Amino acid sequence: MTDFEKGQTVRFNDETRAERAAGWGGAHIFRRGDTAEITTVRKHTITVKGTGGYSYNVPRTALATPNGEVWSEPAKTPKPKARKLGEVPEGGISPDDPGLAWLWEDAAKLASRSGYCNYYDRIADELNIPGRKRDVSVEMKVNGVTITATVQARSRKEAEELIRGKLAEPVKVG
Numbered sequence: 001m002t003d004f005e006k007g008q009t010v011r012f013n014d015e016t017r018a019e020r021a022a023g024w025g026g027a028h029i030f031r032r033g034d035t036a037e038i039t040t041v042r043k044h045t046i047t048v049k050g051t052g053g054y055s056y057n058v059p060r061t062a063l064a065t066p067n068g069e070v071w072s073e074p075a076k077t078p079k080p081k082a083r084k085l086g087e088v089p090e091g092g093i094s095p096d097d098p099g100l101a102w103l104w105e106d107a108a109k110l111a112s113r114s115g116y117c118n119y120y121d122r123i124a125d126e127l128n129i130p131g132r133k134r135d136v137s138v139e140m141k142v143n144g145v146t147i148t149a150t151v152q153a154r155s156r157k158e159a160e161e162l163i164r165g166k167l168a169e170p171v172k173v174g
Contacts, residue, residue: 004046008038010063018056021047028056086127095129104154108132130154142167 004010012030019027021040028050030036036048036056045057080089088094095104104124108131111120117132124131136159137150153159 004038004041004060004063006038006041009035010038010046010048011035012058012062013064014062016058016062018048018050018058018062021055021057025054028054030056030058030062086129095127101130104130108154124154125156128155128157130158138163140164 012032012034014032016030017027018030030048030050036050038046039049039055040047044060046060046063047055047057050056083089093100108120111117112132117134121131121134123129131154133152133154135150136153136156137148138156138159139146139148140160140163141147147163149159149163151159151162153162
């Protein structure tokens with residue numbers, strides 16, 4: 001589809017009420033088949049010179065395009081679905097991906113060097129990303145019993161996995 005150009009004469013497809021481009025003064029009704037000269041081209045509106053030398057803003061959809069087609073707005077790209085903080089987007093890379101391990105290690109080192117350990121640990125927990133190796137306390141229900149355990153881990157998720165693993169090990173007697 002061809003676009004409109006300044007200086008071009010266009011024809012109106014429908015009766016259209018146009019507001020003055022200056023923002024004041026009376027509106028003008030362009031009738032189906034009326035013609036006008038384009039003075040400005042914008043994304044959604046076209047400014048045309050009407051009667052008395054005044055300029056009016058009209059929607060693109062009111063005009064026939066230069067090649068005679070009827071203008072239609074391009075299809076809108078759907079907005080991406082809202083995503084919860086820390087949730088991997090569809091088609092995204094999981095933070096546990098081994099290819100990202102270097103990134104989390106470097107971020108942890110930088111946090112330690114800069115004195116941002118507590119902030120980094122809190123962010124890592126909120127985003128479910130691997131944080132610094134530290135003592136992580138976790139409260140869990142196992143077979144109806146609430147237990148609290150502290151283990152060395154990089155995230156709350158890793159700490160829960162370690163605790164479940166320890167609880168699943170057979171107890172050695174003697």
